[in-house]
Amino acid sequence: MTNVxxxxxxxxxxxxxxxxxxxxxxxxxxxxxxxEYVLDVAPSDVGRVIGRQGHVASALRTVVEGARDKRINDKKIRLIINDHRH
Incomplete structure (x- = not known):
């Protein structure tokens, strides 16, 4: 498997x-x-990336974590969506 x-x-x-x-x-x-990967988008697009009740964000995290080669790398992938509120 190639590096992602x-x-x-x-x-x-x-x-x-x-x-x-x-x-x-x-x-x-x-x-x-x-x-950790910190995702920044335009403030008007944050809701689109997070989705209702966080479903889109959850799906993104699932796909990104699933792309990790578990045999080679012992660290998990963490996707952080910067929502510009903090």
């Missing part, structure tokens, strides 16, 4: 959901337990 570019995967999944695809940015950071 998670930033590119996240952008590819999110692009059809938003009205301003040029505002999508994905920032990578590592912690002790996770490879």
């Amino acid at each position: 570019d998670f930033s590119k995967l996240i952008k590819t999944l999110v692009k059809p959901l938003v009205k301003e695809p040029s505002a999508i940015t994905v920032t990578e950071r590592d912690s002790n337990r996770y490879h």
Whole structure:
């Protein structure tokens, strides 16, 4: 299995959901337990990415975590959606 570019995967999944695809940015950071990817979109598109009751965000997280090769990497993938409220 080849290495997955998670930033590119996240952008590819999110692009059809938003009205301003040029505002999508994905920032990578590592912690002790996770490879974290912080997703930033335009403030008007945050609701589209999160979805009703978080269903879209949950589906995105499931797909991204499923793309991880569990045999090679012991860290989990964590997708954080910046909702611009904090």
